[in-house]
Amino acid sequence: MEKAKIAVIGAGPAGIAVGVEAKAHHISPTVLFEKSEAFCDTIQRLYRPGKRVDAVYRKMVVKPLGICQFDTESKEDFLKRMEAYIRDYELDIRYRSEVNAVQKADGVYRLRVGSDWVLEAPIVVVAIGIFGKPRKPDYPIPKEIRERVFFEAPCECPQEGRVLVVGGGDTAAETACFLCEGCEEVYLSYRRPKFFRINPVNLELLEKKAQTGKVQLMMNTDIDHLEPDPQGVKVVFKDGQEMVVDRIYYCLGGSTPAGFLRSIGVEFQDGKPVMDKYYETNLPGVFLAGDIALEKGSIMAAFNTAHIVVKRILEKYGDLIR
Numbered sequence: 001m002e003k004a005k006i007a008v009i010g011a012g013p014a015g016i017a018v019g020v021e022a023k024a025h026h027i028s029p030t031v032l033f034e035k036s037e038a039f040c041d042t043i044q045r046l047y048r049p050g051k052r053v054d055a056v057y058r059k060m061v062v063k064p065l066g067i068c069q070f071d072t073e074s075k076e077d078f079l080k081r082m083e084a085y086i087r088d089y090e091l092d093i094r095y096r097s098e099v100n101a102v103q104k105a106d107g108v109y110r111l112r113v114g115s116d117w118v119l120e121a122p123i124v125v126v127a128i129g130i131f132g133k134p135r136k137p138d139y140p141i142p143k144e145i146r147e148r149v150f151f152e153a154p155c156e157c158p159q160e161g162r163v164l165v166v167g168g169g170d171t172a173a174e175t176a177c178f179l180c181e182g183c184e185e186v187y188l189s190y191r192r193p194k195f196f197r198i199n200p201v202n203l204e205l206l207e208k209k210a211q212t213g214k215v216q217l218m219m220n221t222d223i224d225h226l227e228p229d230p231q232g233v234k235v236v237f238k239d240g241q242e243m244v245v246d247r248i249y250y251c252l253g254g255s256t257p258a259g260f261l262r263s264i265g266v267e268f269q270d271g272k273p274v275m276d277k278y279y280e281t282n283l284p285g286v287f288l289a290g291d292i293a294l295e296k297g298s299i300m301a302a303f304n305t306a307h308i309v310v311k312r313i314l315e316k317y318g319d320l321i322r
């Protein structure tokens with residue numbers, strides 16, 4: 001079986017930054033596994049073309065600690081930056097390789113892709129993010145309206161119709177502003193009376209759209225359920241209010257892929273994976289990096305987890321990786 005010093009699962013910002021930091025410290029071989037055809041699948045797939053990638057995301061100013069860092073720039077420039085890291089640090093990324101199991105045997109971890117155990121390494125960093133599984137509402141979505149209900153921000157703007165965006169974060173704000181480019185009526189429903197997570201740039205843009213009537217803000221509204229309607233989707237709110245829209249976009253973020261982590265033996269406490277301050281789990285040598293390691297994720301925070309993890313690997317497992 002192929003052997004590596006560090007196996008990294010996921011080639012998003014966190015996984016790539018782990019690869020970069022490991023390479024900078026000559027930890028070789030370090031092998032990254034990525035389930036999709038390209039690096040940074042979350043960004044490639046869920047960010048619309050031209051999207052601003054904010055260095056200060058969800059109002060969190062994160063001071064860069066390691067090699068990977070960036071200033072606010074477009075999606076395309078950010079992806080070029082990541083491509084340059086991959087090229088300059090000669091990262092070994094295995095694309096179309098979804099790791100579906102990790103097992104400890106003879107003191108090392110073995111990784112399975114498809115039905116084959118493909119690689120073993122003493123250290124594993126899990127950097128699979130949370131956006132493989134977008135968060136969904138508790139109420140069911142009737143099957144008649146499923147093609148009108150979306151759990152990801154749109155990459156293309158529909159050129160007509162009445163749409164409802166649900167959520168109170170940056171993605172909800174950006175989605176509402178973006179949909180104004182084509183849709184006749186855009187509504188944004190948020191269950192709180194005030195936005196508190198949106199960064200100042202997005203908030204200003206959203207407020208401008210609201211002032212000019214392009215986005216109708218529906219604060220303090222909470223959806224009870226959805227129903228099929230001859231005109232589209234009937235949205236019934238908890239206060240009894242109803243509206244009919246053509247499409248709904250839920251921007252509720254993602255959730256920790258607990259199933260995968262549990263299946264490899266990571267313990268959970270109060271719904272969160274058990275980790276020390278260096279993001280090492282209860283399994284010695286298995287670390288988490290990026291969104292799955294963080295309460296509030298962002299790209300810069302993901303980069304920093306990678307720096308902390310690799311520093312810790314050097315300190316604690318120097319004998320195993322040199």
Ligand SMILES: Cc1cc2nc3c(=O)[nH]c(=O)nc-3n(C[C@H](O)[C@H](O)[C@H](O)COP(=O)(O)OP(=O)(O)OC[C@H]3O[C@@H](n4cnc5c(N)ncnc54)[C@H](O)[C@@H]3O)c2cc1C
Binds near residue numbers: 056130
């Ligand atoms: C619409 C949207 C807008 C955002 N805007 C911003 C912003 O402006 N600024 C900001 O800082 N943050 C933003 N974020 C958040 C940011 O994208 C995340 O914090 C960041 O991508 C986290 O990086 P990560 O590497 O932890 O996870 P991800 O970027 O999700 O990467 C995980 C990678 O692992 C791969 N993977 C998953 N499972 C497996 C497996 N089993 N085997 C192999 N590979 C696997 C995935 O394909 C993916 O490539 C935004 C998020 C969204 C959804």
